[in-house]
Amino acid sequence: xxxxxxxxxxxxxxxxxxxxxxxxxxxxxxxxxxxxxxxxxxxxxxxxxxxxxxxxxxxxxxxxxxxxxxxxxxxxxxxxxxxxxxxxxxxxxxxxxxxxxxxxxxxxxxxxxxxxxxxxxxxxxxxxxxxxxxxxxxxxxxxxxxxxxxxxxxxxxxxxxxxxxxxxxxxxxxxxxxxxxxxxxxxxxxxxxxxxxxxxxxxxxxxxxxxxxxxxxxxxxxxxxxxxxxxxxxxxxxxxxxxxxxxxxxxxxxxxxxxxxxxxxxxxxxxxxxxxxxxxxxxxxxxxxxxxxxxxxxxxxxx
Numbered sequence: 063x064x065x066x067x068x069x070x071x072x073x074x075x076x077x078x079x080x081x082x083x084x085x086x087x088x089x090x091x092x093x094x095x096x097x098x099x100x101x102x103x104x105x106x107x108x109x110x111x112x113x114x115x116x117x118x119x120x121x122x123x124x125x126x127x128x129x130x131x132x133x134x135x136x137x138x139x140x141x142x143x144x145x146x147x148x149x150x151x152x153x154x155x156x157x158x159x160x161x162x163x164x165x166x167x168x169x170x171x172x173x174x175x176x177x178x179x180x181x182x183x184x185x186x187x188x189x190x191x192x193x194x195x196x197x198x199x200x201x202x203x204x205x206x207x208x209x210x211x212x213x214x215x216x217x218x219x220x221x222x223x224x225x226x227x228x229x230x231x232x233x234x235x236x237x238x239x240x241x242x243x244x245x246x247x248x249x250x251x252x253x254x255x256x257x258x259x260x261x262x263x264x265x266x267x268x269x270x271x272x273x274x275x276x277x278x279x280x281x282x283x284x285x286x287x288x289x290x291x292x293x294x295x296x297x298x299x300x301x302x303x304x305x306x307x308x309x310x311x312x313x314x315x316x317x318x319x320x321x322x323x324x325x326x327x328x329x330x331x332x333x334x335x336x337x338x339x340x341x342x343x344x345x346x347x348x349x350x351x352x353x354x355x356x357x358x359x360x361x362x363x364x365x
Contacts, residue, residue, distance in 0.1 A: 071141060074102055074149065085226055090152070093136075100136060101153070105146040106226035113223045114146055120220035121148055123192045131183040133203075133217040146224075153215060155205035158267065162199055167270045170293060172212060174327030176204060177264055177319075179214040184260065184316035187219070188253040195222035195251045196240065197259035199266055222251060242274075242307050253316075254309040260319060261304020261312075268293060273305055297326045 068076045074091040080101070081088040089102040108114040121138040137149035158176075161168070168176075180202070187194065194216065201218040222244075241258035244251065265273045269289040274281060283305055287298040300322040306312050313319045 070102060070104075070147065071139075073137075074100065076102070085221075085224055091149075093149075099152045101150050103148045103150070105148075105224050107144065108146070108223070109225055109227050113225070114140070117146065117220040117223040120192060120223065123187075123190055124219045127183070127186055127190065127192075129183040129186050131179050131214050131216060132187070132219070133215050150217070153203045153217065155203050155213075155215075158199035158202045158204055158263075161204065162267065162270060167290065168267045170268065170297065170326055171328050173264060173267045174323050176202075176212055176214050176267075177260065178324060178327060180216060180260065180263075181316040181320035183216055184253075184256055185320075188256070188316065192219065193251045193253060194219050194256050194259070195244070197256060198263060198272075202263065241309070243309060252309075254312050254314070257304050257312045257314075257316065257319065258306075258309075260316065261301050264301045264323075265305065268301070294326060297323060 070076060070089075070091065073095065074093055076089050076091045077099075078090050079087065080090055084106075086103045086105045089104065091100055091102050092098070093100050105117075108117065118138055118140075121135050124132055125135040125138075133153065134151040135148060136151070138147065140146050156164075180197075184194070196218065197216065201216065201221070203215045203217065205213045205215075207213065241255040244255055262273050265271075265283075265286055268286060271289070273283045283302070285298065286301050287293060287295060300313075300319070303322075304312055304319060313322065
């Protein structure tokens with residue numbers, strides 16, 4: 063680090079190290095100009111320059127997303143010493159992985175409420191040609207509001223590109239949210255890999271275990287209805303559709319997943335699913351500036 067080890071890019075004053083992992087180091091810092099607290103993730107060298115460029119491209123796309131359910135990215139780049147960094151908002155609450163360890167499987171209504179929020183984010187991201195590639199309870203953070211509602215945040219877009227450069231005898235770890243085709247290298251990441259991970263997350267939140275952990279990618283997944291018999295059959299079928307080993311047999315979009323599961327959530331969930339359908343109906347053109355948004359609002363208000 064610069065300036066005695068506690069300042070990054072002359073803009074961020076590091077306060078403490080939060081986590082040291084095989085891929086990156088997570089820091090808490092203060093942005094000097096604004097005096098706001100931020101998270102800074104410093105990444106190990108990437109496998110290739112192309113992977114690093116893809117990762118930084120993803121961070122720029124994340125910064126453009128309008129969904130409040132994406133962790134806000136304020137800054138990203140490469141330091142003088144070659145380390146890649148990403149500056150993002152400070153997360154409050156707990157990861158769903160922690161929630162599962164503390165409380166066990168979640169009530170169905172809570173699962174659907176959270177997954178509808180994720181569906182809305184993924185629909186916007188996929189429209190912007192942004193695929194997460196490694197969704198799971200460990201990178202989904204949730205805040206619980208006094209009225210009982212939950213608010214979800216997804217972190218680590220671009221995680222699949224950020225695998226460290228290999229050294230002799232080392233193999234990259236497999237992300238828990240990896241679809242079968244990602245593990246076998248049969249196809250590049252596309253929106254249907256995120257659909258698989260969405261299904262795997264719903265599965266784990268409902269029964270407390272990952273659908274394929276400890277098994278080969280081609281192993282038969284135990285039906286969700288067998289592990290939690292009280293769940294509606296059609297909800298279990300929707301989850302299993304997401305988890306099809308054949309990508310083309312999965313739901314083609316996050317909006318269609320939302321339509322399939324909305325009926326099983328709290329009453330306010332239907333409104334969220336309707337909003338997600340609106341994103342799909344809007345087509346592939348995503349508004350990219352506040353000026354365009356204002357113009358659209360004005361047109362809608364005209365008689």
